[in-house]
Amino acid sequence: MTESEDVTSRRVMAGAGALVLAVWGALELSTWLTPQPAANPRTAAVVLPTSLTGFRPDLWYLPDDELLGFVEIPAGPFTMGSDPSVDSLAFDLESWGEEQTQGRVLLPAFYMGRFEVTVAQFAAFVSVTGYRAVDERALRGPPDHPVVWVSWTDTVAYTRWLDGELRTAGSLPELAALIRDGWRVRLPTEAEWEKTARGIDGRIYPWGDTPDPDRANYRSRATVAVGSIACPACAYGLSDMSGNVWEWTRSPYQPYPYDDSDDRLDLDTEALWVMRGGSFGDGEQHVRAANRGGADPGARRPFIGFRIALSRF
């Protein structure tokens, strides 16, 4: 190699090295100068309260009682669907058929959440898991209000996470015994939901057969804190089974008669998923215990939330 070639080679190497360093440096500088989002921008929006009356911050803001808000619904049959001769507001889709408008459904015992899942509870889930699919609006409400802007898939993710957490939580002997015995946290089926709402005496509303705006949040403009409307007369003493927010269930929308085993039929159909209870913006007709709503599993709306159940598999 001649001296001039040698000099050229060295220049080439030095030039290439300098340029690599320059571009690398520019990239690093750009990264440094650009405000970096948090690892998960969604979780950055999560603000968890240090305390919340009636809820346990140390246990993901679940209700502060021995079963963390789960209320036992005893085994037994109940009347499902509506009889238009009794309930003049009934929709056709609540009828089991022309000859028999209602059906008797036998359910084993299960537990239902006393309240709708709150913003704080859902925020705890997002905070712990870094769940990315969440709509930021779901985390913006007051912490003790029902969470909204959640899709059906979000609610399934929440129940799966909570199930796992409760399995490892050591300080809840009664709940731990249930879980050891094969009970699982999940969404309620629509039959479980309806039985919880109307009890076994076939009432139209959770508190009886006549609408009463003092017992539920409907015909209003916004959600209220869960449990803030007392309803001692409601079946099993649960709150907000009528109104406040629609509640997702684990049942795909199928025509009546109800059959739990139908869940896995018609796999080719693009099913809606049943939601129950009506919301703050609805009227008397929609907050009846037998009313059925349906929505896309990906729908996130300001009037749809959910409630959890504990069922045995």
Place this chain on the structure above:
Amino acid sequence: MPGKGPSSDTARETKPAPWAPLLAVVALGALATTPRVESHVVLSRSVLATCIGLLLWHGALFVRSRRGGPTLRLESAFRPQHYVQALVQLAVFAYWGWYWRPVYDMAVLIGAQLIFAYAFGMLLSWTRGRRYVLGFGPFPIVFSINLFLWFRDDWFYLQFLMIAVGLLGKEFVRWHRDGRQVHIFNPSAFSLGLFSLVLIATGTTDLTWGADIASTLTLAPNIYLFLFGVGLVVMYFFSITLLAGAAATVLFVLSALYYTWSGVPYFVDSEIPAAVFLGLHLLITDPSTSPRSTTGKVVFGGLYGTGVFALYAILGAAGAPTFYDKLLCVPLLNLAVRGIDHAVTKFGERRVQSVARGPVHPTRLNLAHMAGWIVFFGVMTATGRTDGRHEGDRIPFWEQACSEDRRTSCDRLIAIEANYCADNSAWACNELGLHHAEGRIVGIDPQLASGYFSSACELRFQVACLNLLDPENRQRAEPRELDLRLLLREGGLNLMQMEESVLYARACEHGWDFACPSTDRAS
């Protein structure tokens, strides 16, 4: 006349033009007011910051000139290798953009880069005490860069930097070749290669649209035929047939050998990716930075083909985007040019020339090479190696290959399904969820599986919702009609409006047995 080179410049007299960069800055500033640039704050700030930088630089040069420094002068020279290349590249943009509109949306930004390249080139020449040669030189550089790599809007200033690096490389990284001081690297390839390297090394490849650019080329129907056609123009004028032809031939041959050995295509759905085909026509064929000898061209092209083939595997194995395979090896090949020429001369170029060329005129020889290339490409096309339907674009093929554990087929299947899932095919998302839940071809990852089931469920794929509810009892289902419209798309063909019967017939042709007339669906 074919075979025109730098000697055919139309040179004109030198004129003082200290105002020229100001004109460029004004034009650049005007572009900053266009809706496309104003659509993103980083875009408009990038353009404005560039304007300020150019103004300051120009101001400094102007003051130096007034104090007795070199005068700021221009001369014009319009070289065929610039404007022919630019026209060919423009044709590619026009055709590709017709089927992928973001290309047309990019027009303003490409214009901004062109103006920047002119201004930067001027100021660089004057800084070095030389006159600036005004011609079409910046066009092929800017077009070539933009045919392969765009930075996303929020990193757009790096696009200007990429052009600056290309021009600086041309200016400063030079050597003696055939008795002349010439630049070593193809400016655009140098910049593309350097930036690709840095992006891969820093794990920041997602700052660019590179992979999207490569994959959307095939949205234009018959893109290979189109590139082949415009490539012939370049081949005719600049005698690069051997170079491009050798690269293509090596890639075709290596792909065929790989297929024979492994039972699966090397480049998923073609024997030679469209972006590589583009690259071997327009990226490596700069006469200034490639060998001049006949054998040297063949060796150079062959090495490019081999390099792309190897880099595709290396990048894939390293988990880096394989898109960069076509960019990384060009600067290395540019560096090897002198060595190739030297070796070729030493080991018998003279003998080869005497045998191969003899008394034949170079133009005729090039035409003969082109005829050979046309025949070769025709055979490749006729046997379905280019635009024709390729086995690798059929998911059932990859499912079958994966079930038979053919080399890399399961990884390919996952990658293909991930692409379709990202395009909202619920079926593909559900399949991915199943793979991650089953752990047969990828590691078990329940969380990832749930994520995919959720995506599919939200797209109203009922089975996925049930899989999400009950991951222990997983179920599969055939693609729905909407899924087929996504899974069977090809090039720019819009399947959304396709009649159902035609769609299912197409699905049957692509290996989806359930869609064939003899199955339950039809009955």
